[in-house]
Amino acid sequence: MIYFYNLLLLILCYLSEINSARILGIIPTPSISHQIVYRPIWKELSQRGHKVTVLTTDPINDSSLKNLTEIDLSFSYDLYNNKHNFSDKIDKLAGKPLEMVNAIITMNADICDEQLKHPKVKRLINDPNEHFDVILVEILQPCMFAFAHRFKAASIGVVSMDAQSAAYDSVVNPTHPILNPDFMLPLAGKLSFFERVFSVVISNVMRVYEFLFIIPINDKVIRENFGDDYPSCKDFIQYLDMLFVNVHPILSGIRPNVPAVVNIGAGLHIQSPKSLPEDLKSFLDNAPSDVIYFSLGSNVKSKDIIPSTRQIITETFAELPYTILWKFEADSLPNQPKNVKIMKWLPQQDVLRHPKIKLFITQAGHQSIEEAIFSHVPMVVMPFFADQEGNAKRIVLKDIAVKVDHKELTKESFKSSILEVMENKKYRENVKKLAELLQDEPMTGLEKAVWWTEHVIRHKGAKHYRSAAIEMPFYEYFLLDVIGFLLLVLFIVIYVSVKMSKLVFKVIFKLCGGEKPKFKRH
Known part of the structure; x- marks a missing residue:
C-alpha cells in the first residue's frame, strides 16, 4: 500500500512537471505603482506550479514562493531620481505632452540599457540552456521585447494602466482619436471641436514620433545588448500574441476590442485588508474629526512641489474643520498646521479603508483611483502628468470627484473643492455605486490574466486570435x-x-x- 501511494505521488509530480511552464516577466519601470499590479499574477502563476522568473525594480522577496525567481533591478531608482531627476521634470514639463513623452522615452531607454547590462540579466541573455514558454513584458519598454526573440517564446504585452495608441496599433485594435483619445492626452468625455482637432493631430504626430525616434533609440539599445543581427523592436511588438490592459471599460471608456486585447482591470492589485500599524491606527481612531487623506503617489512627491503651491495647500488645510493625514516625504513640513499629520510612507489601501477617511486628495494615478473607489472614498484630484489629467477628467464625469489645477491653485478654489466633496453626499453615493459596478464581473482581473496566460502556453501562442489587419498594408x-x-x-x-x-x-x-x-x- 505504501508502495502504491509513493508511485501515485511520483506520477502526480511527473504530470505536474509536464503541465508547468517556464514564464519570464519583465517589468522594468522604477515605480511601485507599475510593479504592484503584476505581483498577484506572479504569485498565482508560481503557486499553480509554473516556474516564474521576474525582472523587477521592486522584488516581493517572499521565500514561501518556491517557484518564483526575482532579479532585483532596484538600482534603477537611482537613475530615475538622480541621473534623470524625473520628479523635477514632472512640474517643469506640465502641459507639454510631446516634451514629456520625449523625456520619458529618453529616460526609459537609458534605464533599459543599464538594466540589460546588469550581470544577472546578461547571464540570462547569454545562457544557452535557458528557455521560456511565454514572456510577459511591460509594453512601455519596447527594448525588452528582444527577450521574446532571444528565447523564441510567445509574448504578451502588459500595461498597468490604459495602453497608448501605439500599443493598441500593435494588435490592430481600433483607436478612434475622438471616442478614445490616447491616454497621455488630457481629454475625456464629449470633446469640443478644437479638442477633436487636437486629438487627431497629436495622435498622428505621436505615431510619426514613434517611427522616427522611439523605435530607433530602442533598436540601438537592443543591438548593443543582444547583437547587431537582431530585428527592430517594431517587429517584435507587431507579433504580440496578446495585450493585457489593466483598465475597466467603465473607467477608461468603452471601446471595441479585438480578442487579443484582454482587460484585466479593475482592482487587480487590491489586497485583502490588513491591520494598520499601531501608531497610525491610534491616530485615525482618535482623530477629533473626519479625516482627509492627501497623497501625490510614488512619482509625484509632495516635498518637491513648488513652495508657493505647498504654502497654498498648508494654509487651506489650516482653515478646514477636519484632520489631515499627508504623505510627505521629508522630515518636516514648513508651517505645518496643527490639524495636519505628516508621514513619509503609508499603507494606502488600508488607510483608505478606515471609517474615519472621508476624502482622498490624489494626483489621479490609476491605481490610487481604483483604491479609492473600492474603499468608497470620493476624491479631489490634482493631476500632474502622463495619464493623470485624462484620469481626472473621467472620474469628474462620473461625479465621484472634483478637479483642481495645481498650476493655478488658490486657497479659495482649493477650499471650496474640498468642502464640496465633503459636504455633498452625492459623491460618496456615486463612488459606492461605481465600486459595485466594477465588481459585478464573471471573472476577476487576476483570473482573466492567469487563464489567458495559460491559454497562450497551452497553444504555444495565440496567433489564432490574430487580426487579419496585421498583414494588411496601411492603404488597404x-x-x-x-x-x-x-x-x-x-x-x-x-x-x-x-x-x-x-x-x-x-x-x-x-x-x-x-x-x-x-x-x-x-
Whole structure:
C-alpha cells in the first residue's frame, strides 16, 4: 500500500512537471505603482506550479514562493531620481505632452540599457540552456521585447494602466482619436471641436514620433545588448500574441476590442485588508474629526512641489474643520498646521479603508483611483502628468470627484473643492455605486490574466486570435485603394455622362433645324 501511494505521488509530480511552464516577466519601470499590479499574477502563476522568473525594480522577496525567481533591478531608482531627476521634470514639463513623452522615452531607454547590462540579466541573455514558454513584458519598454526573440517564446504585452495608441496599433485594435483619445492626452468625455482637432493631430504626430525616434533609440539599445543581427523592436511588438490592459471599460471608456486585447482591470492589485500599524491606527481612531487623506503617489512627491503651491495647500488645510493625514516625504513640513499629520510612507489601501477617511486628495494615478473607489472614498484630484489629467477628467464625469489645477491653485478654489466633496453626499453615493459596478464581473482581473496566460502556453501562442489587419498594408486598412478606385469610377461616370449629354444635345439641335433655341426677354 505504501508502495502504491509513493508511485501515485511520483506520477502526480511527473504530470505536474509536464503541465508547468517556464514564464519570464519583465517589468522594468522604477515605480511601485507599475510593479504592484503584476505581483498577484506572479504569485498565482508560481503557486499553480509554473516556474516564474521576474525582472523587477521592486522584488516581493517572499521565500514561501518556491517557484518564483526575482532579479532585483532596484538600482534603477537611482537613475530615475538622480541621473534623470524625473520628479523635477514632472512640474517643469506640465502641459507639454510631446516634451514629456520625449523625456520619458529618453529616460526609459537609458534605464533599459543599464538594466540589460546588469550581470544577472546578461547571464540570462547569454545562457544557452535557458528557455521560456511565454514572456510577459511591460509594453512601455519596447527594448525588452528582444527577450521574446532571444528565447523564441510567445509574448504578451502588459500595461498597468490604459495602453497608448501605439500599443493598441500593435494588435490592430481600433483607436478612434475622438471616442478614445490616447491616454497621455488630457481629454475625456464629449470633446469640443478644437479638442477633436487636437486629438487627431497629436495622435498622428505621436505615431510619426514613434517611427522616427522611439523605435530607433530602442533598436540601438537592443543591438548593443543582444547583437547587431537582431530585428527592430517594431517587429517584435507587431507579433504580440496578446495585450493585457489593466483598465475597466467603465473607467477608461468603452471601446471595441479585438480578442487579443484582454482587460484585466479593475482592482487587480487590491489586497485583502490588513491591520494598520499601531501608531497610525491610534491616530485615525482618535482623530477629533473626519479625516482627509492627501497623497501625490510614488512619482509625484509632495516635498518637491513648488513652495508657493505647498504654502497654498498648508494654509487651506489650516482653515478646514477636519484632520489631515499627508504623505510627505521629508522630515518636516514648513508651517505645518496643527490639524495636519505628516508621514513619509503609508499603507494606502488600508488607510483608505478606515471609517474615519472621508476624502482622498490624489494626483489621479490609476491605481490610487481604483483604491479609492473600492474603499468608497470620493476624491479631489490634482493631476500632474502622463495619464493623470485624462484620469481626472473621467472620474469628474462620473461625479465621484472634483478637479483642481495645481498650476493655478488658490486657497479659495482649493477650499471650496474640498468642502464640496465633503459636504455633498452625492459623491460618496456615486463612488459606492461605481465600486459595485466594477465588481459585478464573471471573472476577476487576476483570473482573466492567469487563464489567458495559460491559454497562450497551452497553444504555444495565440496567433489564432490574430487580426487579419496585421498583414494588411496601411492603404488597404484605411480603404485608400478602394476610395481611390471609387473616385476614379465616379470621375469616369461623370465624364462620360457630360460627354453623352453634349452629344445628345447636338443631335437634338440638328434635328430641330440647326438653329439654337431662342428665348424671349421680358
